[in-house]
Amino acid sequence: MTRAIMLRRLLATLVTTLVLTPPGVIAEADSGPGPIAAPRPENRSAARDTWTGTWEGAPSGTAPALPGASIRNVVHTSVGGRAARVRLSNRLGTAPLQLGSVTLALQLPGVPSGPGAVPGSVRTVTFGGARSLTLPAGRDVVSDPVALTVPADADLLVSVHTPADSGPATFHRSALQANFVAPGGDRTADESGAAYTRTIGNWYYVTGVDVLRRSPAGSVVALGDSITDGTGSSFSANHRWPDRLADRLRALPADRRPGVLNAGISGNRVLREGRGPSALTRLDTDVLSRAGVRTVIVLEGINDIKGSPEVTDPLDLENAYRLLVRRAHARGLRVIGATITPYGGHSAYTPAREAVRLAVNDAIRTRRIFDAVADFDATVRDPGRPNRILPAYDPGDHLHFNDTGMRALADTIDLTALVPTGAALRP
Template sequence: MTRAIMLRRLLVTLVTALVLTPPSVVAEAESGPGPIAAHRAENRSGARDTWTGTWEGAASGTAPALPGASVRNVVHTSLGGRAARVRLSNRLGTAPLQLGSVTLALQLPGVPSGPGAVAGSVRTVTFGGARSFTVPAGRDVVSDPVELAVPADANLLVSVHTPADSGPATFHRSALQANFVAPGGDRTADESGAAYTTTVGNWYYVTGVDVLGSSTAGSVVALGDSITDGTGSSFSADHRWPDRLADRLRDLPADRRPGVLNAGISGNRVLREGRGPSALTRLDTDAFSRAGVRTMIVLEGINDIKGSPEVTDPLDLENAYRLLVRRAHARGIRVIGATITPYGGHSAYTPAREAVRLAVNDAIRTRRIFDAVADFDATVRDPARPNRILPGYDPGDHLHFNDTGMRALADTIDLTALVPTAAARYP
């Protein structure tokens, strides 16, 4: 394929992304939250509180609907606040989604954590003042503000009751988190988790939670594939590398601490559709529309290199990265590029593909594609066999990372590069 054809395809991808972005998301991203989502208030010190993203689970596909059931999604906060709002999605659905009721609560602590809620913490979530709501196919919605003190580094319960079969359910496939289903009736208001008798490993409908607080640092979005999604890390432990990054950021003063949003999708690619829309296609919905985004960290490309059809010219990925950065800069968002980590020993490894990976990493390091670089490859590669991950970081598949490896990735990121100064913002 010639570079001219590839560039034309990149332009088509960009135009397609702009055309297909749900109108509700475009409106919020371009002009701020709409009437339902807009809510600012002064805190007790007189400063203006702002909305910041604290958690994200990017829509990655669909699953069969669960008519009549209640799903209790467990999500982990990176940042706290004095109120919250919930983002739900029917983006990948084919019919209007009927929401019978939605609640937000604090998860009852325990080991292992279950579906029970902290006494007195269950709150009804409304949309334009309505407890029941229909989400059109292809759309995302943001709830009204929910008055609930939300701690940082805590689990929330987002419970959704769908009274009817609304067709394919938009979900995040690889949550690496135990979530719970009550098979019959509306149990969203239950503090007890007794009715939630089924455990699932997916997040249904919920794609984000924002908090209202005094932090002025905004949020950081991690755009990535299965490595960012957490594959290889412990189940229900919040040990993905973006979680570990949030842990590091908690040492900052509360007013300077950004939220961390995980927009990883297993199998994701930069240039082509895989599991979920390509990175270029989903920028608006999974990054630009999120609350308070100041910085984006990009770790994508290994699936383009080892997938089918595969990228054989490193310049194709370089051009795609540059397009991604231009679009982010147009929104005033800084972009940190992560080098692609080794995968020697994996079944998809070949010397030709390794040559592409090395060339792409050289471009990331030396050609000023991004505003800053996180050299994940240098951190995790085995000095004795640099095409492989260090054995202590390898969960056994020679591609992903165990909990120790995830921490090493997070520790690679320069915290001073995460939130730009006012002078470094882009017009």
């Protein structure tokens, strides 16, 4: 081995080590221009290229590994940029994760869309210059910048090859999106989707995509449970309420449009570990450490109220919300609190739990917990039976929302609370 090759490998190893994170904390790649997650307010107005989150899938648990397979994750962008970087996770794994290769591409449009890539769009994703990576258990990583122009409102393919059984795979359980698996061999560089013969409804390993753009608008993170995760909305349609919010924000000029990140996890709670780490536990990794965050929208609490053990004192949730807000304010972020939506008719409904929900909502509206309030409850409740969702919004389980209901939630958000001063909506 020549001295030059040895030096290149040593440098690649060193840079990869720098972008690996301590347990539970996401590192930002130190290559490429611009500030990283949650810059201080005084730095936010500069007209320069910055990294902004365009998509997120928060880790919610683990699934059996797929050794030898290639997994093609389909993710939907909210804003575009002139380059991208990919976030991968072994946060919930128990053994080092071997990543043989990772690629990023534009998905070939179709009805329905499949695993094929737009010709010429497949890009190799590297980590400190290396194409492969071993990611320790409990760690996340951010890739090097990828030279790919990423459109807004587009579908990307993040393909990951795992050559060996690395133990439980960190994944997002309820993707509500068709993703694809090629059972044998490294097919990450394939433009054709022919090798991807299996369809799954989960996102494996990928937890975010950032784009490089010239905009001070940053990003908005929706922190929530199954309602934010999209349960009840159409499969592979991007009709979750954060997606619908991103649709509304496209009325803004591109340089004033924030990215929208969905940190919803089905079954999630504010106070206790449920499906995925609690909101208090995962605030740093799923919200505060994301690129360019300006605003957080919090819609959580129903699983604390109806779960087991259940919250019986509304003050417990109020205090937890205040802690979330203090931690976000310490990073210069704005926090919008959403009222908890009705669930009368659901099997977990009881009058005692309903009294807690109403008391929590009263606190959200009147006790100045948050910087602003999105009154989801008032938007979606049935005026004749206010403990229930309007039938037009109910997919049938009396808890979640269909596509029409998801749009109604998104329409409740005051856009002026999400964008920098002077970013007026077009007529």
